[in-house]
Amino acid sequence: xxxxxxxxxxxxxxxxxxxxxxxxxxxxxxxxxxxxxxxxxxxxxxxxxxxxxxxxxxxxxxxxxxxxxxxxxxxxxxxxxxxxxxxxxxxxxxxxxxxxxxxxxxxxxxxxxxxxxxxxxxxxxxxxxxxxxxxxxxxxxxxxxxxxxxxxxxxxxxxxxxxxxxxxxxxxxxxxxxxxxxxxxxxxxxxxxxxxxxxxxxxxxxxxxxxxxxxxxxxxxxxxxxxxxxxxxxxxxxxxxxxxxxxxxxxxxxxxxxxxxxxxxxxxxxxxxxxxxxxxxxxxxxxxxxxxxxxxxxxxxxxxxxxxxxxxxx
Amino acid sequence: xxxxxxxxxxxxxxxxxxxxxxxxxxxxxxxxxxxxxxxxxxxxxxxxxxxxxxxxxxxxxxxxxxxxxxxxxxxxxxxxxxxxxxxxxxxxxxxxxxxxxxxxxxxxxxxxxxxxxxxxxxxxxxxxxxxxxxxxxxxxxxxxxxxxxxxxxxxxxxxxxxxxxxxxxxxxxxxxxxxxxxxxxxxxxxxxxxxxxxxxxxxxxxxxxxxxxxxxxxxxxxxxxxxxxxxxxxxxxxxxx
Numbered sequence: 001x002x003x004x005x006x007x008x009x010x011x012x013x014x015x016x017x018x019x020x021x022x023x024x025x026x027x028x029x030x031x032x033x034x035x036x037x038x039x040x041x042x043x044x045x046x047x048x049x050x051x052x053x054x055x056x057x058x059x060x061x062x063x064x065x066x067x068x069x070x071x072x073x074x075x076x077x078x079x080x081x082x083x084x085x086x087x088x089x090x091x092x093x094x095x096x097x098x099x100x101x102x103x104x105x106x107x108x109x110x111x112x113x114x115x116x117x118x119x120x121x122x123x124x125x126x127x128x129x130x131x132x133x134x135x136x137x138x139x140x141x142x143x144x145x146x147x148x149x150x151x152x153x154x155x156x157x158x159x160x161x162x163x164x165x166x167x168x169x170x171x172x173x174x175x176x177x178x179x180x181x182x183x184x185x186x187x188x189x190x191x192x193x194x195x196x197x198x199x200x201x202x203x204x205x206x207x208x209x210x211x212x213x214x215x216x217x218x219x220x221x222x223x224x225x226x227x228x229x230x231x232x233x234x235x236x237x238x239x240x241x242x243x244x245x246x247x248x249x250x251x252x253x254x255x256x257x258x259x260x261x262x263x264x265x266x267x268x269x270x271x272x273x274x275x276x277x278x279x280x281x282x283x284x285x286x287x288x289x290x291x292x293x294x295x296x297x298x299x300x301x302x303x304x305x306x307x308x309x310x311x312x313x314x
Numbered sequence: 315x316x317x318x319x320x321x322x323x324x325x326x327x328x329x330x331x332x333x334x335x336x337x338x339x340x341x342x343x344x345x346x347x348x349x350x351x352x353x354x355x356x357x358x359x360x361x362x363x364x365x366x367x368x369x370x371x372x373x374x375x376x377x378x379x380x381x382x383x384x385x386x387x388x389x390x391x392x393x394x395x396x397x398x399x400x401x402x403x404x405x406x407x408x409x410x411x412x413x414x415x416x417x418x419x420x421x422x423x424x425x426x427x428x429x430x431x432x433x434x435x436x437x438x439x440x441x442x443x444x445x446x447x448x449x450x451x452x453x454x455x456x457x458x459x460x461x462x463x464x465x466x467x468x469x470x471x472x473x474x475x476x477x478x479x480x481x482x483x484x485x486x487x488x489x490x491x492x493x494x495x496x497x498x499x500x501x502x503x504x505x506x507x508x509x510x511x512x513x514x515x516x517x518x519x520x521x522x523x524x525x526x527x528x529x530x531x532x533x534x535x536x537x538x539x540x541x542x543x544x545x546x547x548x549x550x551x552x553x554x555x
Contacts, residue, residue, distance in 0.1 A: 003413060218410045220403040222395065224381070269414035270399040 006215075007267025013061060013203045020057040020200070021050055022190065023183035029265060030174045030282050031058060031148065035209065036216040036261035037171055039254070040127050040147040042112075042162075042286060045176030047152065055108045055148050062209055063202040064105035064144065069123075071115035073160075077122035081132045082139075097134065102126050105144055105206065112149040113159040123147070124166050144209045164245075164289065171254050173286035212264070219260040221271040228314035229255050229276055235308055236284070242294040242304050247287040255283045273314055280305050318415040321422060322401055326382060332430050333377045339439040341370040346446035353453045356464040390429065392421050 010032075017028055027043075031054065034041035043051055052068065059066035069080055082100035086093055101107065102123070109115075109123055126132050127147045131140045149170065151162075167173075179187060204212075229252055236246030259275035266275075281302055288301040348362035383398035400418045403411055536544070 003410065215410060218406075218408040220399050220406060220411050220414060222399040223402045224384075224398065225395075264410075269410050269417065270396050272395050 003267050016061045016200050019198050022186045023179045033261040034172050037257045038213045039171030041172040042170040043150045043174050049176045059106045060200050062204045066106045067101035067104035068108045071111050075115050075119050107147045109149040113151050167286050172282040216261045231312050244291040245289040251287050337374045349450050354460045356459040356462045
């Protein structure tokens with residue numbers, strides 16, 4: 001498969017997704033980047049911005065199994081991973097493992113910050129290891145496996161914020177903003193008229209996704225761009241005037257990988273500086289901790305990243 | 315079929331040749347400028363040559379060691395980011411890298427060799443060299459200079475040497491027993507006579523005042539230091555004879 005054909009495929013993918021999702025092209029791109037990197041993403045958005053629709057649509061267009069987990073404070077790890085149930089066949093009883101919703105290709109873990117730390121860690125462990133151990137038995141999760149966890153930036157009372165060490169495991173933190181006037185007009189017009197959803201074509205399959213994940217890692221990057229990435233990440237550790245803590249080397253790896261995925265999505269055979277600058281925000285925004293002074297000024301981590309990109313050149 | 319490595323090698327060689335020519339022309343211009351300056355300030359103009367040779371070597375080294383692919387990409391935007399990515403990933407082999415190399419080679423074939431040479435720049439430099447050469451020949455033939463820096467430096471050197479020799483109240487080295495070979499023509503005998511002549515001159519100056527009053531004996535009027543000088547003088551003359 002040539003890169004031109006890949007670009008065509010991705011364009012078809014975007015077109016199919018746009019039949020359901022109006023606008024939010026950048027969000028769709030970032031979600032696809034996370035999938036191509038075989039990594040997970042954290043989506044932060046207000047309610048009603050189409051997060052579930054987006055993930056469902058992507059799963060349908062890519063012919064992947066989709067599962068949704070609505071996190072609540074009473075959700076138990078077994079509700080996510082699965083449990084052993086007693087079954088009786090021909091008078092004989094035995095334990096049978098009933099798979100939980102995590103045994104899908106794409107998982108939407110809605111409002112992950114509402115689940116207890118115990119449940120959160122069960123999900124995060126499965127995300128990291130791509131396997132589940134229950135009653136001394138290990139069950140491998142089907143590939144490709146991708147978790148899109150969501151967080152509500154409001155209504156933080158009674159929630160269990162993900163610790164920084166856990167948040168670091170998500171490759172991207174994607175911010176979903178409100179649609180523009182034109183986009184909202186189109187959304188309101190379409191969804192107030194159309195009762196049923198349009199049938200979507202299947203553009204890619206599970207094997208294609210796996211092949212694309214392999215291709216992503218093969219995209220070449222110049223040495224000076226790798227140094228550029230490292231400069232960006234390492235400077236966050238010395239910016240004591242605005243940051244309490246900077247990003248770890250995981251951020252360097254993540255940024256290079258995300259840049260490679262973006263290059264592939266754009267049909268390029270090499271990583272460009274534009275890819276790195278664009279991916280710096282979703283890769284690093286959740287890995288930086290602002291100090292009190294910066295918070296007092298009302299700065300966000302995006303502002304800090306903008307400042308860094310202005311200062312540093314490859 | 316041209317391999318990518320061969321293509322990079324050829325590109326690098328072409329670039330180095332072009333760098334050599336452009337740096338050479340730049341150095342020749344600087345040489346003539348320096349030559350003219352030295353002529354105008356009456357300093358030997360051949361001194362410009364070693365300076366320019368050092369400059370040429372240093373500049374060429376600096377240019378060659380610059381990031382060559384970035385340099386080429388800046389001159390040919392069609393290769394932007396692709397050339398150095400392909401050059402940095404020579405050890406990798408996969409579909410995407412092969413596709414990248416193929417696209418770079420395709421782009422390189424569309425770039426003419428003449429695009430590496432800035433003809434306008436070379437023409438300007440050759441014109442400047444011609445003008446400077448004519449000027450240098452003309453000024454050298456007339457012997458014209460604005461400031462005589464060379465002469466000033468020569469005088470400075472000469473004066474400095476004499477000054478050394480004319481230090482006041484220096485006891486002649488023959489009296490101190492420390493005859494310095496090389497003080498005067500490296501000849502000890504001549505040094506001795508020279509010291510004596512100096513001593514005679516010293517004595518003349520010393521005795522002039524004493525000669526005016528004739529009441530006391532000459533010896534009584536002299537200070538001890540002067541008496542030592544006279545005694546040593548006569549003993550030396552005696553030893554010579």
